[in-house]
Amino acid sequence: MSAVVSPIREPLVNGGKTYHQITEDICSPTERAPSPMWIAAFIVAVACLGFGVASILWTIWQGIGTWDLNRTIGWGWDITNFVWWVGIGHAGTLISAILLLFRQKWRTGVNRAAEAMTIFAVICAALFPGIHMGRIWLAFFIFPYPNTRGPLWVNFNSPLLWDVFAISTYFTVSLLFWYTGLVPDFATVRDRAKGFRKKVYNFLSFGWTGKAKHWQRWEALSLILAGLATPLVLSVHTIVSFDFATSVIPGWHTTIFPPYFVAGAIFSGFAMVQTLMLITRKVLKLEDYITVAHIESMNKVILLTGTIVGVAYLTELFIAWYSGYVYEQFAFYNRAMGIYWWSYVGMMACNVLSPQIFWFKKARRSIFVTFFMSIFVNIGMWFERFVIIATTLARDYLPSSWSYYTPTWVEIGIYVGTLGIFFTLYLIFVRVAPVVAIAEIKSILKSAGDQYTGPNAQKHHEENKH
Amino acid sequence: MSKNTEVLYGLYNDEEILLDALRNANKKGIEVMEVYTPFPVHGLDDVLGLSESRLHIAGFVYGILGTMTAFGVMTWIFTRDWPIIFGGKPYFSAPAFIPITFELTVLFACVGMVVTFYTICGMGPGITNPVLDDRITDDKFCIAFNVNDASNEDINGLKSFFKETGAEEINTKTI
Numbered sequence A: 001m002s003a004v005v006s007p008i009r010e011p012l013v014n015g016g017k018t019y020h021q022i023t024e025d026i027c028s029p030t031e032r033a034p035s036p037m038w039i040a041a042f043i044v045a046v047a048c049l050g051f052g053v054a055s056i057l058w059t060i061w062q063g064i065g066t067w068d069l070n071r072t073i074g075w076g077w078d079i080t081n082f083v084w085w086v087g088i089g090h091a092g093t094l095i096s097a098i099l100l101l102f103r104q105k106w107r108t109g110v111n112r113a114a115e116a117m118t119i120f121a122v123i124c125a126a127l128f129p130g131i132h133m134g135r136i137w138l139a140f141f142i143f144p145y146p147n148t149r150g151p152l153w154v155n156f157n158s159p160l161l162w163d164v165f166a167i168s169t170y171f172t173v174s175l176l177f178w179y180t181g182l183v184p185d186f187a188t189v190r191d192r193a194k195g196f197r198k199k200v201y202n203f204l205s206f207g208w209t210g211k212a213k214h215w216q217r218w219e220a221l222s223l224i225l226a227g228l229a230t231p232l233v234l235s236v237h238t239i240v241s242f243d244f245a246t247s248v249i250p251g252w253h254t255t256i257f258p259p260y261f262v263a264g265a266i267f268s269g270f271a272m273v274q275t276l277m278l279i280t281r282k283v284l285k286l287e288d289y290i291t292v293a294h295i296e297s298m299n300k301v302i303l304l305t306g307t308i309v310g311v312a313y314l315t316e317l318f319i320a321w322y323s324g325y326v327y328e329q330f331a332f333y334n335r336a337m338g339i340y341w342w343s344y345v346g347m348m349a350c351n352v353l354s355p356q357i358f359w360f361k362k363a364r365r366s367i368f369v370t371f372f373m374s375i376f377v378n379i380g381m382w383f384e385r386f387v388i389i390a391t392t393l394a395r396d397y398l399p400s401s402w403s404y405y406t407p408t409w410v411e412i413g414i415y416v417g418t419l420g421i422f423f424t425l426y427l428i429f430v431r432v433a434p435v436v437a438i439a440e441i442k443s444i445l446k447s448a449g450d451q452y453t454g455p456n457a458q459k460h461h462e463e464n465k466h
Numbered sequence B: 001m002s003k004n005t006e007v008l009y010g011l012y013n014d015e016e017i018l019l020d021a022l023r024n025a026n027k028k029g030i031e032v033m034e035v036y037t038p039f040p041v042h043g044l045d046d047v048l049g050l051s052e053s054r055l056h057i058a059g060f061v062y063g064i065l066g067t068m069t070a071f072g073v074m075t076w077i078f079t080r081d082w083p084i085i086f087g088g089k090p091y092f093s094a095p096a097f098i099p100i101t102f103e104l105t106v107l108f109a110c111v112g113m114v115v116t117f118y119t120i121c122g123m124g125p126g127i128t129n130p131v132l133d134d135r136i137t138d139d140k141f142c143i144a145f146n147v148n149d150a151s152n153e154d155i156n157g158l159k160s161f162f163k164e165t166g167a168e169e170i171n172t173k174t175i
Helices: A019-031 A036-062 A077-088 A090-101 A107-132 A136-142 A159-192 A195-204 A212-245 A257-283 A292-323 A326-337 A341-359 A367-394 A409-432 A438-448 A457-465 B015-028 B044-048 B055-081 B094-120 B152-165
Strands: B006-012 B034-036 B141-146 B169-174
Touching: A019 A159, A019 A409, A019 A438, A036 A107, A036 A409, A077 A090, A077 A107, A077 A212, A077 A257, A077 A367, A077 A409, A090 A107, A090 A159, A090 A212, A090 A257, A107 A136, A107 A159, A107 A257, A107 A292, A107 A409, A107 A438, A159 A195, A159 A212, A159 A438, A159 B094, A212 A257, A212 B034, A212 B044, A212 B055, A212 B094, A257 A292, A257 A367, A292 A326, A292 A341, A292 A367, A326 A341, A326 A367, A341 A367, B006 B015, B006 B152, B015 B044, B015 B141, B015 B152, B055 B094, B152 B169
Parallel strands: none
Antiparallel strands: B006 B141, B006 B169, B034 B141
């Protein structure tokens, strides 16, 4: 073997795998009957989904009045959840696109599942503006198509319309990117399958055979899609932040929003990836592919982005004071000390303070700490959006219209429903598709497998020689 | 498929052995029909003399098309078809057109390139291409020769080439 041996770099594939073992380990979960744990999780997820569908139907039947929105607080849980889900949907493309451009090899262990998560999160996100329109059967009005009303066009100057374009583009591109990566792996599953399964995977694999020229084009395509997806992923949350930043509400009308939203999105997205990956690697026995080294790398990203978000919170406070603008000052005083002070505390504690634990290597490499932190971060990021939306709206320019907002069961139901949609789709995904990118893991085996790198490499290498 | 091809193929266990075998074939001037691998093998393009993919040029063209479509349509709508004043801004408010122009550039480039990729590779939903061996997508690296018009002598020569270069298995198949 001519592979370079490096005893210093940490291996990304453990267990001295061969190519065949990789195929076996990653494909076999899709070939086994579902475990009782999977079935139990699926039933819970579908039950949540069902509750969500019922709540959505109730909203559509009765109208938006079933939510506790009022004249002052026009955006509540719906837009909070929308921004939260879009944010979660950022990690997948970041991992697969930006880390591909940076040639980060640890990407290969988690990119498949993270991209799947992205797609499911964007589906959940897109649901909220759809229902919030009130008359969902007219939702196609948001697209600029020639019509008999003039033709009356949509407002291309509106950030809400930019959102339509950003999110639909993001969804399409993520889906294509993800599926193109899946095609060779579906072919692997196809070639192991028999009978009806073979037919299904034959359809899904698009007739992939693994020709040298096809691999070359496939790599070229992946690289260019990554190059395009990188600015795209940054643009999506930037445009979501424009929904707030281009308005004239104190606390929203700030130029810091785009970078601050993007950092927050990556932060929450990685946290959700951690939550899912820690469970997936355990249940599907993929600890050799999604290693502690992967978890540590992601925790470093969480620490960095969490700290960026923290700096953004403090900058907002400083600028509010320094601007000398009383409305801005009041908005931030109200966030920290007003009626929703508890959500501000939750946000600060979960997003800024708790991730600092990852300065310690022991914590970064602890599965227990990582799991709890990932949940904290997602709670914190939900609070962040709630703080920005509800707190700001509840205390507007006119004290006579100040109000308070609590969600109704319908709004909670829709939120639970999106969690149901998300987990239902994810659970189906782990049953149907290879959760780790098989071909990509094989291609890094000789540079990142533990036979070739890490403390045991030299030993393996000597053994192979004799 | 118009005509069936008689294929003689050898399976190798490792990409290093495959690359050495291909260099050997190049030296001997043996014409390789196709190489199949379970994952992208680096260095394969050079050994096979494959020219660089031109997919990125296609992507650029689709992208420009998206840019012009988005910017052109928005400009036409807001200056000619139905001019409306929003917030006292000019009809032609270019900065506000940038986000959608950017999104459509990316969308056109991605969709166009993906469609082009599947079309030129002869792949797509419902398409089945002949598979030489089920293990090629698992852990075997395959060199295939077209032996439609080959004499017995040629075939024996190719077989000894496979043996020399360390192929694990040698098979024939009509595809």
